[in-house]
Amino acid sequence: MSEVNFTIDGVPVRARRGQTIIQAAEDAGIYVPRLCFMKGVLPGGKCRVCTVLVNDRPQAACTQPAMEGMVVKNDTPELRGWRKSVLEMLFVEGNHFCMFCEKSGNCELQALGYRFGIDAPRFDFQFPQRVVDASHPDIILDRNRCILCGRCARTSRELDGREVVDFVGRGHKESLGVNGRRLADTGLRVTDRAVSACPVGALMPKRVGFAVPVGKRLYDARPIGSEIEDKRKGGA
C-alpha cells in the first residue's frame, strides 16, 4: 500500500506513504501553523508551532509521518492556546521591533501573531543582548530578530550546498553562528537560498527594505495560511 488514510479534525485525509502530517494536510488544503518548517528542506522540529495531537499525544506535524488510521487534532482551542504561548515566548525572547523592521508585513512570526490575534504577550520581555553582524556588503545578520528556526542553516546545507550558518551554544544561550570570523568572511552570496529562507528579519539582503507600500505586503490583507486553506475551499 502506498497510501495511508487518516483524519484531521474529523476530515478524512489521504496521504502518500512517507509524507508527514503537515505535508498531507497541506495537500488536503488544511493549514497547520508552522514557522521552522519550509518546503524543500528537511523538517527541523524546532519551533513546535505545528504541534498537533496524534491519538491525543502531542507531536510535531512537520516530523511525524502520516500513518494509517491516526486521529489528528489540529485546530482546537487547546492547541490554539499552546501555539499562541509558543509565539508569545518567541516574541519576548528576542528583540522584535516591528515598527522599524524591513521585514514587517512579510514576516511569518508577525503574521502568525496576527492570525492568532495576539495583542500583547503574557510573559515579561527579556530584552536580551544580541550581536548584529553588518560586515557583509549585501546581507545583514540581525540576531535580535532571530528565532533560531534553523531554516537558513538547513537551506544552506541542503539547497545551496554550503554550510555558511549553524547553531552555536545551547539552551537560552543558543545563537546563530557563522562559518568564519564575520558574515563577510563566509562566502555567503545574496542570491543564496539561505538568505531568502529566513521567516523573520534576521537574515536579509541590504538596501531592499520598505520597497512595498503598507497595505500591499504579503500578510497585510489576509492571514498567513489562507493560500493553503483556499485549496480546500476551491475543491469542496
Place this chain on the structure above:
Amino acid sequence: MAKPKVATASLAGCFGCHMSLLDIDERILKLVELVEFDKSPINDLKKFTGRCRIGLIEGGCCNQENVAVLKSFREHCDILVSVGDCAVDGGIPAMRNMVPLKECLDEAYLKGPTVHNPSGKLPGDPELPLLLNKVYPCHEVVKIDHHIPGCPPSADTLWEALVALLSEKPVALPYTLLKYD
C-alpha cells in the same frame, strides 16, 4: 445620564498615538457626543476631575514620573488600555534596554562624539524624574485591561476599539486592523 469620561496620557511615547486618535476625522464629532474628555493632553486638563470609564495610555514607563502617572490612571479609570507599541512592548524607547543605563547616560552626556559638557557631570536636577533601569511596558507595572498594538494603531483601529469599549462589547478587531507596525 452623564457621558462617560475618557482620560489619556502620553508616557514614554512620541504622541503619535494621540495624533492617530485625532486622525479619526469627522468621527471626532461623534466621539465628543459619546464621551467627555477628562485629564488629557488633548484638552490640557492636568488633574482628574473624577472617576473615568476609560483611560488610554500611550508610551511605556521609562522614569519615575511615568510610573506615578500610570498608577494614578489605574486608580481613576475603570478600563485601562495600552495604546500603541510603546505601551504594549516598550517600543522604540525600549531599544535602550539592551544597554546598561550607565552606558546610555555616559554616551548621551559624557562620551558621545558631539557632546560638549565641560562639567563632566550627568544631569542631576531634583526636578528631573529619575530614569528607571530599563523601559517597561505598561502591563509590567500595573494591570492593563486591553492592548491595542500598532505604531501607531490606525485611526480606524482606535475608533473600533473605543466604540466597542463604550458599548461594553468585546474588542474584536478585524484582521486588517490588528497590526504591530
